[in-house]
Amino acid sequence: MSKLVLIRHGESQWNLENRFTGWVDVPLSPKGIEEAKAAGKKLAGFTFDRAFSSVLARANETLRLVLEGIGQTGIPIEKDKALNERMYGELQGLNKAETAKQFGDEQVKIWRRSYDVRPPGGESLKDTAERVLPYYDSRIKPYVLKGETILIAAHGNSLRALVMQLEQLTREQVLELNIPTGAPLLYELDNNGKVLSHRYL
Numbered sequence: 001m002s003k004l005v006l007i008r009h010g011e012s013q014w015n016l017e018n019r020f021t022g023w024v025d026v027p028l029s030p031k032g033i034e035e036a037k038a039a040g041k042k043l044a045g046f047t048f049d050r051a052f053s054s055v056l057a058r059a060n061e062t063l064r065l066v067l068e069g070i071g072q073t074g075i076p077i078e079k080d081k082a083l084n085e086r087m088y089g090e091l092q093g094l095n096k097a098e099t100a101k102q103f104g105d106e107q108v109k110i111w112r113r114s115y116d117v118r119p120p121g122g123e124s125l126k127d128t129a130e131r132v133l134p135y136y137d138s139r140i141k142p143y144v145l146k147g148e149t150i151l152i153a154a155h156g157n158s159l160r161a162l163v164m165q166l167e168q169l170t171r172e173q174v175l176e177l178n179i180p181t182g183a184p185l186l187y188e189l190d191n192n193g194k195v196l197s198h199r200y201l
């Protein structure tokens with residue numbers, strides 16, 4: 001059996017300011033740093049074989065703080081842009097509430113949470129899944145099949161793409177799927193990579 005822990009980065013400066021972020025490389029907020037440290041405490045007792053992260057600072061910092069917290073900074077870490085947040089195109093930098101006032105709540109929810117509608121100039125969740133899932137299959141799943149304990153630090157939408165696949169969620173279900181910042185989500189998987197259980201720690 002393998003253990004796979006997914007963690008969305010702690011609150012970022014632009015989460016705090018309620019701005020569409022995507023590929024903009026913003027740092028963690030002070031609260032985000034605390035969330036990452038608290039996540040480390042929740043993961044006490046886990047011994048990770050390896051970890052994966054995007055190439056964005058908020059995920060890298062979260063991973064670093066977690067691994068420091070549990071004294072496991074020496075494990076192999078692979079960072080890849082395949083795990084980056086969904087690219088938000090023309091919305092990047094805009095305030096979410098102001099954008100909802102301008103375009104309406106329903107349109108903004110569709111841009112933010114639908115499966116295959118692209119925000120202007122950006123990636124849909126489907127586009128994001130088309131880079132996250134091949135990366136998971138080629139770089140991460142082989143270690144799942146070996147029964148390793150693995151940590152992935154990434155982003156709201158790159159993780160929604162992965163959770164959708166792991167839990168076999170429908171497009172309707174994924175519309176309501178929100179992944180909180182800094183909350184470790186544990187999956188236990190069998191030797192074929194099938195999910196046996198999942199829960200937030």
Ligand SMILES: O=C(O)[C@@H](CO)OP(=O)(O)O
Pocket residue numbers: 015019020021022023085086088112156157
């Ligand atoms: O701004 C973003 O990049 C993401 C994650 O914070 O936002 P959303 O909640 O719309 O997926």
